[in-house]
Amino acid sequence: MFDKILIANRGEIALRVLRACKELGIATVAVHSTADADAMHVRLADESVCIGPPPSKDSYLNIPALLAACEITGADAVHPGYGFLSENARFAEILAEHNLHFIGPKSEHIRLMGDKIEAKKTARRLGIPVVPGSEGAVGPEDDAMAIAKAIGFPVLVKAASGGGGRGMKVAQTEADLMLALSTAGNEAKSAFGDASVYLEKYLQKPRHIEIQVLGDGRGGAIHLGERDCSLQRRHQKVWEEGPSPVLSAEARAKIGATCAKAMQDMQYLGVGTIEFLYEDGEFYFIEMNTRIQVEHPVTEMITGIDLVLEQIRVAAGGDLPCTQDEIVLNGHAIECRVNAENPVTFRPSPGRIVRYHPPGGLGVRIDSAAYQDYVIPPYYDSMVGKLIVHGKTRAECLMRLRRALDEMVVDGIETTLPLFRALVREPGIIDGDYHIHWLEHYLAAGDTKKP
Known part of the structure; x- marks a missing residue:
């Protein structure tokens, strides 16, 4: 150690x-x-x-x-x-x-999965289902229109390097394609120093499902179920939950086994997250994050496994904490990312927290470095903290989340707490009937739909 x-x-x-x-x-x-x-x-x-x-x-x-x-x-x-x-x-x-x-992982795996094109090729080779798209980067010498037509419109133009929604544009029709290629390439060059872009099929109303994996670097690997991260704004996750409201036990076991087998074949070391779009019963690989995720507490709450602690143990040469058969998903967990932002415009709101009261009680967890009189600096990510709630069922989890959100106090700055207090009472959220575009449609629906 x-x-x-x-x-x-x-x-x-x-x-x-x-x-x-x-x-x-x-x-x-x-x-x-x-x-x-x-x-x-x-x-x-x-x-x-x-x-x-x-x-x-x-x-x-x-x-x-x-x-x-x-x-x-x-x-x-x-x-x-x-x-x-x-x-x-x-x-x-x-x-x-x-x-x-x-x-963290071996440097070759970080580099491999950091290149979205090579990651997609690797996923296909390892038997992971991928989104239909171009075989590699689409450059000036390629017939981008022919490739896009073969994929089928609408298509998504994506940066080969980076993520977080930058260098990503949708071309709904043939007329949109050239502008989308140029804009995405320029954004990618500015953000990541690499103008390379590729094309993928644009799915209409998919869920964003990610599988948590853990490997020992010697051919041992397990998966710890999934998280549903479909509530997003500008491709940034806002709310995550697990298990997903739309996956069956059979679908979970199948995609989980596929991911675990791929990590065994790679001899992957440490924690990682394999991310998919899920639509009409099919999974489509989009990327792999070779690090601990912001939303890892969701998995910790439903498995009882400390992912950060195990990440350290395997990095030091330790064994996996359990076998795949020993992992049992217990109940339901939801995480809300509470940011120092205006809940309507999402404009950052750095400043001093003059009153701070985190919620408590059974099944309520706060991951935050904030405290009363702490100053949220303007230089970094605007996160105040993560509110994570666990319940025996999704209904109990939502009830507990509603109570915890009403109890939480962060004064002196604007936060996204009002947004979550509105979302947790929305029929679509309560029913689990949402997709990756749902939140942006909700926010664009007018003042009556905004917190």
Whole structure:
């Protein structure tokens, strides 16, 4: 096991990793920008190191500063959390070159799955169903129109690198295609430094279903069921739940076994999430995230398995926590991402939290680094925290979520709490009858439908 772990992140995920380290008896090092000097993970870590000014490129993305922090403190491993350097294959390689352990997958798997085109080819080779689309990047020399016609309109133009909805455009008709290619390529170049794009079939009303996997890097791998992440705004997840309201036990077992077998064949190490669009009973691979996910607590609540703790254990050469047959999904869980944003316009609302009261009670969990008088800085993601609720059934979970949302207080800044208080009372949400475009349609429906 590792002796000391440097947590190369901030906010709630840094605090989450710190808690897992404490339960394993591992010493912790918090790194922080000058803007995060008073952050909760900095206060609770065994040691802390300031790694630069507020801009991420000068602090949390500053690899030399992180290496220096490891050397100063004697850390022997680095946990990247999510975002920042968590899916940077070169960072993992640089750590290895300095005899430091990267708590995550092998660099070749990070690089492979970070390229959306190669990831799709790999998924197809491993027997994972994929969305119909181009075989590779579509460039000026290719007949994009012929490829799009073969796929069938509407088509989705997607950046080969990156994600988060950037470099992604829909071409509903032939007349839209050239503009979509140009716009997506320009966005991709600006955001990721790579203008390469490819084409996929655009599904009309799919669900977004993701399968959680865990591998030991030696050919052992299991899946831990699915999460339904279909409530999205601009391709950003807002609400996640598990199990999905639309999957049968048979469908779950089949796609889960397919994903676990693929990870065994890859000799995948650590946690990962294989993401699909699901429509008319069919799964279509879209990408794999080679890191811990923001929504991992949903899986933890229904399986009882601490994913961050197990992520650390397998990175240190440990065995998987159980066999596939020993995993039983218990009840239902829902996570709401509470952000410091206007609930209608989604304009960021950084500032001081003057009153803070997290909800409590049976089955209620808050993953947050916020506290009263904490200042949400304007430089980073606007998340205040994640509210996760568990119940024996989905109906009980929704009832408990409604109560927890009404109980939660975050004053001094605007948050998305009013949005969730409205959503949890919507018939479509209560019935589980929604898809990846549902929330944007809801928000566009007018003031009577907005919180």
